[in-house]
Amino acid sequence: MLWADRSRGIPFSKDPSVIRFGDRYLMYFSIPPQHGDNRWGQAVAESTDLVHWDTVAELTPTGTAEAKGLCAGGALVLDSRVHLFYQTYGRQKRDAICHATSTDGVTFERSPDNPIITPSGEWTCGRAIDAEARVVGDELFCWWATRDPSYKVQMLGVHSAPLSSDLSAEHWRQRCTSSILAPELPWEGKCIEAPTICQRGDTFVMFYAGSYNNEPQQIGVAFSTDGLTWDRMSDRPFLANGRPGEWNSSESGHPGVFVDPVDGTTWLFFQGNNDHGKTWYLSKRRIEWDGHVPRLA
Numbered sequence: 001m002l003w004a005d006r007s008r009g010i011p012f013s014k015d016p017s018v019i020r021f022g023d024r025y026l027m028y029f030s031i032p033p034q035h036g037d038n039r040w041g042q043a044v045a046e047s048t049d050l051v052h053w054d055t056v057a058e059l060t061p062t063g064t065a066e067a068k069g070l071c072a073g074g075a076l077v078l079d080s081r082v083h084l085f086y087q088t089y090g091r092q093k094r095d096a097i098c099h100a101t102s103t104d105g106v107t108f109e110r111s112p113d114n115p116i117i118t119p120s121g122e123w124t125c126g127r128a129i130d131a132e133a134r135v136v137g138d139e140l141f142c143w144w145a146t147r148d149p150s151y152k153v154q155m156l157g158v159h160s161a162p163l164s165s166d167l168s169a170e171h172w173r174q175r176c177t178s179s180i181l182a183p184e185l186p187w188e189g190k191c192i193e194a195p196t197i198c199q200r201g202d203t204f205v206m207f208y209a210g211s212y213n214n215e216p217q218q219i220g221v222a223f224s225t226d227g228l229t230w231d232r233m234s235d236r237p238f239l240a241n242g243r244p245g246e247w248n249s250s251e252s253g254h255p256g257v258f259v260d261p262v263d264g265t266t267w268l269f270f271q272g273n274n275d276h277g278k279t280w281y282l283s284k285r286r287i288e289w290d291g292h293v294p295r296l297a
Contacts, residue, residue, distance in 0.1 A: 001050065001051045001282070001283050001284050002247060002281050002282075002283050003045075003052075003053050003281065003282050003283075004279065004280060004281045004282060005029070005031060005043060005045070005055045007031070007034075007055060008031070008032055008033075008034050010278070010279055011279045011280070011281060012031070012032050012279055012280050013029045013030070013031065013043070013271070013280055013281070013282050014029060014030040014032075014071075014072075014254060014271050014280045014282075015029055015030040015071060015072040015073075015130075015194070015254050015256075015271065016028070016029050016254070016256040016269040016270070016271065016282050017029070017073060017074045017075045017196075017256045017269075018050075018075075018256055018258040018267070018269055019075045019076065019077055019082065019105075019258070020077075020260060020261050020262065021077060021082060021105045022105075023048075024046050024047065024048055025046065025047045025048070025049075025050055026044055026045070026046055026075070026082070026105045026106075027044070027045045027046075027047070027053060027269070027282075028042060028043070028044055028073040028074075028075045028084060028086075029042075029043055029044075029045065029282065030042065030043070030071035030072055030073075031043040031058060031071075033069075039061055039068055039069035039070075039089070039090065040069040040070065040071040040089045040090070041058050041059060041060060041061070041069065041070065041071065042058070042059040042070050042071055042072075042073050042084075042086055043055055043057065043058045043059070044056055044057040044058070044059075044105065044106055050260075050267065050284065056106055057106040057107070059073075059086075059100075059108060062110065063110065063114065065088050065091075065096065065098060065114050065115050066088055066098070066114075068088070068089060068090030068091055069088070069089035069090045070086050070087065070088055070089055070098070071086065071087060071089050072086060072087050072089075072129060072130050072131070072194075072254075073085065073086035073087075073131070074086070074130075074131045074132045074133055074196075074256075076133055076134065076135075078135075078140075078163075080103075081101050081102065081103055082101065082102040082103075082105045082108075083099065083100075083101050083133065083167070084099070084100045084101070084102070084108060085097055085098070085099055085131035085132075085133045085142055086098055086099075086100070086131065087128065087129040087130065087131060088115060092127065092151070093125045093126055093127050093147075093151065094126065094127070095127045095128065095129055096115030096116075096117060096118045096127070096128050097115055097116060097117035097118075097128045097129075097131045097142065097144055098110065098111065098114040098115045098116060099111040099114060099116045099167060100114075111167070111168060111169075112168075113168050113169045113170075114169075115128075115169070116167070116168065116169040116172055117131070117142060117144065117159050117169075117172055119144070119146050119157050119174060120174060121174075121177055121178070122149070123148065123149075123177070123178050123179065124146045124147070124148065124149070124157065125146065125147045125148060125149050125150075125151055126146075127146050127147055128144040128145070128146055128157070129144060129145050129146075129193070130144060130145040130193050130194045130195065130254075131143070131144050132144075132194075132195045132196050132197055134197050134198075134199070134204075134227075135163065136160070136204075136226075136227050138162065138163050138164070139160045139161060139162055139163060140160065140161050140162075140163055140167065141158055141159070141160045141175075141227050142158065142159045142160070142161075142172070143156060143157070143158045143180075143195040143197065143206075143227075144156070144157055144158070144159070144195075145157075145192070145193035145194065145195070146179075152190055153182065153183065153190045153191070154183070154190065154191035154192060154193050154212070155179035155181065155182035155183065155192055156179055156180050156181040156182070156192055156193075156195055156208070157174065157176050157179060157180060158174075158175045158176055158180055158227065158228065159172045159173060159174050159175060160172070160173060160175050161173070175228055176228065180228060180229070180230055181195075181206075181208065181222060181230045183210065183211075185210070185220075185232075185235050187210055187211065187218055187220075187236070187237055188210035188211055188220070189210065189211035189212060189215055190211075190212070191209070191210065191211050191212045191215075191217075192208055192209070192210055192220075193208070193209050193254075194208060194209040194253070194254040194255060195207075195208050196208070196255050196256050196257045197227075197257065198257045198259050198266065200289060200291065200292035201291070201292055202225055203223055203224070203225060203292035204223065204224045204225070204226075204227050205221065205222075205223060205257075205292060205294060206221065206222045206223070206224065206230060207219055207220070207221055207238065207255040207257050207268060207294075208220050208221075208222065208255070209253045209254050209255060210237065213251060213253060213277060214250045214251050214273070214276045214277050215251075216241035216249075216250055216251040216252070216253075217241070217251040217252070217253030217254070218237035218239065218240050218241055218251065218252055218253065219237060219238050219239040219240075219252055219253065219255045219268075219270060220232065220233070220234070220237055220238055221233040221234065221238045221294060223292065233293065233294075238294070238296075239252050239255070239268065239270065239285065239296065240252060241272070242272070242274070245274070246274065247272060247273070247274055247281060247283075248272030248273065248274065248281075248283070249274040250272070250273045250274050250275065250276050250277065251271070251272055251273065252270050252271075252272050253270060253271050253272065254270060254271045255268055255269065255270045256268075256269040256270070257269075257287070265286065266286070266287040266288075266289070266294075267284045267285070267286055267287065268284060268285050268286075268287050269282060269283070269284045270282070270283060270284070270285075271283075285297065
């Protein structure tokens, strides 16, 4: 698979999040501004085979929080509804996580109290982006990326809310007083973002992006038993950028892990390009497992 939406005149798609809903696969991805509108948007593509995709919808900005744009939605299915946790865009330190639900996976109803998640504490500038929501016991965890007060270093945090709640803003509580994963390794630069998580037995497995776009951004792995405390699998990237001349030589970034309920296969979707961000393509790699330890097939 090597795919990108071309509605803007060039191949350009970022930030993949894939689910199975009904008899089709849906992929939520970021779509760039178009002529006459400088706002980023959230788009939806559908597929029956995880290889061939067609864009079927765009979520245009609505309301005050989304006025400058929205993108990077993370999707999951709960009680036969698609829940999309996405970020506002263009507000810098005031960007935050919003929530919407859908019965068809394409048309969404926004939560009336958006945004629902904004970080707090002296360690963060107050921004939240790159949401990833997963069920943990009787709660829904939502991991996100933020920056330090100087707005230079990107790192991860987490909120949770009771599954029995309506997931409105009042039910979310921050579960960290400092970053749960911050850049430390040379290849991570000053950025860890785009957490995406699956569970293997009692272990949560996080694939994350290290370094800012095209530095190059590459993908790492970390493990946790509670969703709060994380340990890296390795000091090297799990999925590196490509060699010179390859389609992803500028980066392999912003992962989205998907476990297919049809056959149990695990796929790691990610973005890449070879022109320092003039175009963006989406691709995927199959993941095999040694217990809870992933390897590229």
